[in-house]
Amino acid sequence: MNDSFNKRRLLSISFLVPLVTTLVLIIVLILNTQKTIEESVTIENEELEVNTKIRFLSPWGGSDPYAETLSFVLQKFQEENPGVTIVNESLFGDDFLIKLQTDFASGNPPDVFGLFPGSVRDLLIKRKQIAELTNILKKDVKWYQSFYSNMWKYVTFNGKIYGVPLETIVECLFVNKDIFEKYNLKVPQTLDDLISVSKILKSKGIIPIAFNAQPEGTYIYQNIIVSIGTKYEVENPIKNGEFSLPYIKALDYLKVLYKAGAFPANYYSLTSKQRNDLFLTKKAAMIVQGSWFIPKCDPKTVDIYIFPQANEKGKKHLIYGLGAGTFYVSSQAWQDIEKRNSAIKLLKFLSSEKIARIFVERTGLISNVKIKNPPNVKNSLRSKVEGLIKEADVLVAPPDHFVDRMVWEEVITKNIPYYLQGTISSKLFWARAVKAWKENMEKLGE
Numbered sequence: 001m002n003d004s005f006n007k008r009r010l011l012s013i014s015f016l017v018p019l020v021t022t023l024v025l026i027i028v029l030i031l032n033t034q035k036t037i038e039e040s041v042t043i044e045n046e047e048l049e050v051n052t053k054i055r056f057l058s059p060w061g062g063s064d065p066y067a068e069t070l071s072f073v074l075q076k077f078q079e080e081n082p083g084v085t086i087v088n089e090s091l092f093g094d095d096f097l098i099k100l101q102t103d104f105a106s107g108n109p110p111d112v113f114g115l116f117p118g119s120v121r122d123l124l125i126k127r128k129q130i131a132e133l134t135n136i137l138k139k140d141v142k143w144y145q146s147f148y149s150n151m152w153k154y155v156t157f158n159g160k161i162y163g164v165p166l167e168t169i170v171e172c173l174f175v176n177k178d179i180f181e182k183y184n185l186k187v188p189q190t191l192d193d194l195i196s197v198s199k200i201l202k203s204k205g206i207i208p209i210a211f212n213a214q215p216e217g218t219y220i221y222q223n224i225i226v227s228i229g230t231k232y233e234v235e236n237p238i239k240n241g242e243f244s245l246p247y248i249k250a251l252d253y254l255k256v257l258y259k260a261g262a263f264p265a266n267y268y269s270l271t272s273k274q275r276n277d278l279f280l281t282k283k284a285a286m287i288v289q290g291s292w293f294i295p296k297c298d299p300k301t302v303d304i305y306i307f308p309q310a311n312e313k314g315k316k317h318l319i320y321g322l323g324a325g326t327f328y329v330s331s332q333a334w335q336d337i338e339k340r341n342s343a344i345k346l347l348k349f350l351s352s353e354k355i356a357r358i359f360v361e362r363t364g365l366i367s368n369v370k371i372k373n374p375p376n377v378k379n380s381l382r383s384k385v386e387g388l389i390k391e392a393d394v395l396v397a398p399p400d401h402f403v404d405r406m407v408w409e410e411v412i413t414k415n416i417p418y419y420l421q422g423t424i425s426s427k428l429f430w431a432r433a434v435k436a437w438k439e440n441m442e443k444l445g446e
Helices: 002-050 067-080 095-105 119-126 134-139 149-155 177-182 191-203 215-228 231-235 245-259 272-280 291-296 337-350 353-363 380-391 405-420 426-443
Strands: 052-057 084-088 112-114 167-176 207-210 284-290 302-305 317-322 326-329 394-396
Touching (some): 052 095, 067 084, 112 337, 119 405, 149 317, 167 215, 167 380, 215 272, 231 394, 245 426, 291 353, 317 380, 405 426
Parallel strands (some): 052 084, 052 112, 317 394
Antiparallel strands (some): 167 284
């Protein structure tokens, strides 16, 4: 009887001990987890109290030649300013502008952003979505005078300064000189030369010009416009309700090049990267690109020239202006005192002589910031750019800086294939462009 009782007692104890132990472990785990959560929340809250996040957006992302250097520079800024975190949302190519406009439209604009001059920038200023920087710049005389003064006009709107201009750009003709040497060809000096050379290259099985039907692909069209027209005609595209003659004539020249077989057969479906790769892999002999493309080119086999000319006076016209390395602060960020102070620090950092030197030496960027001692530029094409600027008789900003951006991208760029293939006439092409511009201005209340 006692043995039976003892056995039952032992069984009960043997069951209860592990049960109690398990319950104790669970309680300990719960307490520890609670403590960990509390510590985590405390740490995050402490970080939020001392850390300001700045969202940065520019086209210098992805496969852009400046992307790697930008990441390096932003990291350096964070190291020197431990209380500020930069969230770099930069995107390559045409996706950048879509994101920028979407972010502003949705009420979630970037705090600091890089943007080339043009109608998108101007509209944001008119809507008071970009902060004015006049007083900040002019109070800091040393900072204000560190820039070349001839570029302030490109960031000034109604007498007020809105942008910080780090980067100057040039657009020109890039040539795979090894292909030209192989077929004993001379670099074209006029548009007629370009047509003739294109026909020869086409007969040799070489794509003459890397071209696509995307906004970046229109660099060749823009250069033709500039080569034909006067500075005034280019910078004032609409006259008496119609596009100025250089814009119309340039499109006709583009069609002549198309008929001469100058472009890839699938130009209408190529991405900007694919277009660039045609040139870089020697499948295309020429490409019209900007100075920012230089880091991707080997100066042993690539050379650059002023785009072939077509103006009657025989003067050399060169596209020259500010690029996407022109930085702005959104009004929304400006209203937050912590973000404003951090944004100003970032603007001064990005446009400092030290950072300008880094960009010049690493990428060949043309700096609008004065650099005392000549930078160590490894790519000889970068030095040649300065020669092109001196060689040019007339310097003109890119035509797409003066045409409404929606019209340029959604009407002009997208209708180019239809015009080249003969689906629509020149008259219909320009009627659509003018109508779209008028409708967009009415929509915007202008």
